[in-house]
Amino acid sequence: MKVKFILNNKVQQYNGDEEMPLLWYLRDYAKLRGTKYGCGIGACGACTVHIDKRAVRSCTLKMKQLEGRAVRTIEDLATNNILHIVQRAWIDEDVAQCGYCQAGQIMSVVAMLESNPRPGQREFSGLTNICRCGTYPRMRKAIERAVRQINLTSGL
Amino acid sequence: MDGSRRNFLKLSTTGLGGMLISLNYPGLAADANDVMTTRINPFIRIEPDGQIVIGARACEMGQGVKTALPMLIAEELDVPWSMVRVEQLDYGLTRADVNGELTNVYGNQNTDASATVRRSWNELRQIGARARYLLVKAASVKWHIELDKLNTRQAMVVHPDGNTLSYSELSKVATNLSLPEYDIPLKKSEEFSIIGKSTQTADASEIVVGATVYGIDAEIPGSLVAVVARCPFFDGSVSTYDASHTLKLSGVHSVVEISGADKNDISLPGGKKHNDGIGSNLAAGIAVLADDTWAALKGRQKLKVDWLPGPWRNDSTEALMKRAGRALDEAAQISPRVEGNISQASKQAGKLIGSRYFMPFLAHCAMEPLHASLEIGSDHALLIASIQVPDNASNVIHMMTGIPREKIEIRLPRLGGGFGRRISADYIAEAVKIARQVDRPIKLIWTREDDIQNDLYRPAGMHGLSAAIDKHNNLSCWSHQVAATYRLFREPGLQGIGVNEWVSCHDPDAFPAGCVENFEASFTALEFGLRRGWWRGPLPTFVAFPIQSFIDEVAHAAGKDPLQFRLELLGKARQMPYRDMNFEDNRNPTVIDTGRLAVVLRKVTTEIKYGRKLKAGHGIGMAMHFVYGAYVAHAMEVSVIESQLKIHRCVCAVDLGQVLNPSGVEAQISGATIDGISTALGLEITVEEGRVKQSNFTDYPVLRLSDAPDVEVHIMKSTYAAAGAGEMGIPTAAPALTNAIFAACGQRIYRLPIANQLTSKS
Structure with missing residues (x-):
């Protein structure tokens, strides 16, 4: 079985084990290691990515479920080296301590x-x-900051 | 003097002492092709564009040392922080010559006991000051002017006539100059421009784009991924196994058996006490090696293994609690501190009270599970892993393979949390056992289930506290007996039951020691099969809860206000002797200052407006404790309505001595407070029929955003020596919370976690 999907705006074909969770495909094959392993059962969110703009825990999503869908990872969040408002807010509030969960936190937010x-x-x-x-x-402060920024930018 | 061997500092373990030995070690990697890049010393490199690259020697696990330590160097180098780029240093162990002594060119790179900043404060400033000295001397040579006529500003040396030379212009000449035999005088605190200023986390921009390489993200080319099926019974073993289904899977390379607890693996030279029972802390198991993580995990699932359960097969947490209770009914095995006459004071007492508190086993659950990338050659090894104490990892690899320590290369990537778990090198030892049986490098990965079920747990135990109140309603007698599963019970060389291991489970000099005339601290060691280790604030978290809870109980029994009662006991400000049995080598303060403890307690109770009239069902609780040279207090306002607990305010005050990075300290104290609340609310490892019951975040429910309160952190202005920050915020969070619960609804929590114990209908 071939799975055709979009990963960070590029079309991908996958021919491997269709039961493999997206997380391990991202980390071991796409070498996108900003997406982290934390629990393997969808409980912690360290592996959060976007599937068709929704936050999804990639450790519980199998490759065969990806057909025709668009995956976005933390590596694609900044466009042309311009950080997303949420990423900027995370830096401004100096949120990260160890930082391991933060990519997943940012993707969820x-x-x-x-x-x-x-x-x-x-x-x-x-x-x-x-x-x-x-x-x-x-984190709460950073979200509030991002909300202010977004609503300023959109003129609301 | 050979140009390539110039100006590298040798840091002796006894401090700098003016010692300067040139040493051929690469230090901070410099681009060999770029002749304009200059390394002033192993920590400092100056780029052609003027950027100052400062090496961070310690292990960054979120506690902020990758930011903090370079700040110390930058301060004395006298460069603006905006010109600094921080780079992580590798493990710097080397040997000057074949017969020479092992030396770490960066000094102590271990990261434990909140000691990193404490032990680096003067040492790393001296590193910066020495580099500055050389740059100023270079300018004095160029300008033909005496050294003391020159000043520095913004990474430039300034001539009295106003002319300047930048550090990058001077760096080449500076490396040809020599240092004086004496320590360079350091800045006075009023001259600081970096120390004491809030500074952003060094890797903040990389973290938010997912570019930071953690230990688990690193990979040695050609590696096989290894996962291990471990015996779920402590000290159990493999009876038989069938790997035929595993080996049929595509992507699976091989399976290898690893022996478990084997004290012969790790023998310490000269019978020296090593603080890690590594070889004896391993579970027996079967490792599956595969091309990728998923194949390895699937392969493990297909294994059929029969385990031999070992000697602890019928043990449980409930049985341990019964043993603890019986131990407290009897005389203790050892009493490290006894003062006055307990029995006489008890006889004369107006009132006697006693309580027992149970502390559970805890898992560390760092977000990044344990792992190790390891390559073992005939005379060389490479380790890339998240570790807190590279000395331990280096020792373990050396002892298990015979590879000379200076040939063991260790990289120190960022850690996805540590909390004490990565002090121990058991998982490195496991990686060695696997790597020796295959001809390729390996990347060992633990799943979350592996992590929770094979942790080195915070010890469990019961605290028996009793007090006498005299006829004037004063505390006349305090007895604190601990029956606990001491930490290092598997340590090779530990003889019999570890009565001398009370140091891991009792703190006889903690408050109210020295504040009560008749006092006894005593200990009984309990046997239990679970592996134990260091867990953030190991001893303070273990003793602060029972002590600060019982102080509240005694205050109420004496008819006194809990705040006034504590302040009365602390009495007038004075310094009392404090023996830090765990960390002698960290030069911890050896006194407790009752005045500093009172100050933080007054601060939190003032901030939360303690004493004001509260709404029905609301209550304020407090706690204070001395933590590794720091003074910490919490006050919380909670409500308990229909058994529902809500934290309305959470205030913490700390006196950590001089503060290096206030923003970093605020983050540590706030995060540790939430760690403390999270743990007190719901975290516990239990054992049933010889196995750990919990396995993932579903049954080890770490607090999430919506349940986490905001934390108001007050950092007291202090001129005392810097104490560090990583563990200070955690010990008093739990007792402040449970004291607040008592104030709100009259229910005393005697067993952690609180979980669903609340029964109030108020």
Whole structure:
């Protein structure tokens, strides 16, 4: 079985084990190692990528489920070396401690803000990625900063 | 003097002491083709465009040392931080000549006990000051002017007439000059322009684009991925196994058996006490080697293994609790501190109270699971892995392979968290066992389940506390008996049950020691099969909860306010002796200053407006503790309504001595507070029928964003020596929280985690 999908704006063909989780394809074959392994069961979110603009945990998504879909990883978030507003906010609030979960955190937040640029309590409680260093307070500040930026930029 | 062997500092273990030995070691990698790039010393390189590259020697696991240590160098080098680029240094162990002594050109690269900044404070400033000295001397040669007429500013040497020479112009000449025999005088604190200024995390921009290479992201070309099926029973072994289905899978290369606990693997020269029972901490298992991670994982799933369960097959946490209770009913095995006359004071007491607190085993659960990329050749090894203590990894590889230590190359990538787990090199030893059986480099990967079920856990134990209150309602007697699974029970050379291992589970000099006339701290060692290790703030987290909870209980029993009671006990500011049994080599402070402890306690209670009238179901709790030379207090306001706990405010005050990077300290204290709350709320490793019950974040529920409170951090202005920051925020979080719960609803928490114990209907 061949799987045809888009990875960071490029068409890919995959002929390998169709049961392989996307995470291991990204890390071992596409050599996109910004997507991290944390739990393997979709519980921690370190491996979060976007599939058709939705945040998805790539450790539980099999390659065969990718047919015709578009995958975006952290490596594609900055375009032409210009950081995404959320990435910029993460730097400005100096969120990262060990930093291992942060790519996944950022991907989750970007997906949330792309579907709702004015997130409320409900959206925030949908952010369930684990940060073992406990950077949540600065994360909240960074999200608030990004929200302000986005709404300024869009003139709202 | 040979130009290529010039001006490299040899750092002796006893400090700099003016020693200068030229040493042929590459140091911070310089581009050999670029003649304009100059290395001033192993830590400092100056680029042709003027950029200053400073090497970070310690292991960065999120505690901020990759930022903090170069700040110390940059301060004395006198360069603006904006001109600095930080580079991680490799492990710098080398031998000056074949018969020479082993030396680390970068000094101590280990990262534990919140000691990195503490032990680097003067040493790395001296490194920067020496480089500056050479640059100034280069200018004095060029300008034919005495050294002391010159000054520096913005990476330039300034002539009294206003002329300047940039460091990059001077660097070539500087490397040909010699240093004085004495230590260079360092800046006074009022002259600091980098120390004490909030500085952004060195890798922040790389992290947010996913470009940072963590240990698990590194790969030695030609590697096979290895995963291991480990015996789930402590000290169990492989009976039989069938790998035929595994070997049929495409992508699977081979399977190899690894022996488990084997004290002969690691023998320490001269019977020296090593702080890591590595060889004896390994599980027996079968390793599957494959072309990629997925094939290795599938291959492991297809293995059929019969395990021999070993001597602990019927043990459990509940059985351990019973043993702990019985131990506390009897006399302790050892009493490291006894003062006054406990029995007499008890007889004369107006009131006697006693309580028992249970502390569970804890897993580390660093976000980045354990791993090791390892290549073993005949006379050379290469290790790329997230580790906290490269000395341990280097020792283990050396002892298991015989490869000379200076031929063991170790890279130090960024760690995806450490929390003490990566101090031990058990997983490096496991990688060695596998790599020796295959002819290719390997990349060993632990899954999250492997990590939680094969951790070196924070010890568990029960604390029996009792107190006497005299007729004037003062505390007259305090007894703290601990029955616990001491940490190093598998250490080779440890004779019998580890009564002398009380140092891992008791702190006899912790408050209220010295503040009560009749005092006893005692310990009984408990046997249990689970591997144990260091867990963020190992001893402080283990003792602060029972002590700070019981102080509250005693205050209430004496009819006193918990804040006033603590302040009364601390009394007037004075310094009391403190023995730090765990970290003698870290030059920890040897006194506790009761005044500094009172200051942080007053700060948090003032900030949270303790004493004000609270809404129904609300309460404020507090706790304070001395942590590795730092003074820390927490106060929290919570509500418990219909058994639902909510944290409304969380305030922390720290006196860490001089502060290097305030933003970094704030992050550490805030993060550690959340770690403490997360752990107190829901984290516990339990054992049933000789096996660890938990396996992933589903049953080891680390706190998530929506449940994490904001943390208000107050850093006290202090001129005392810097104490570090990594572990200071965690010990008092749990007792402040549970004391607040008691204040809110009258329920005392005697066993961590809190989990679903709350029964209040208020």
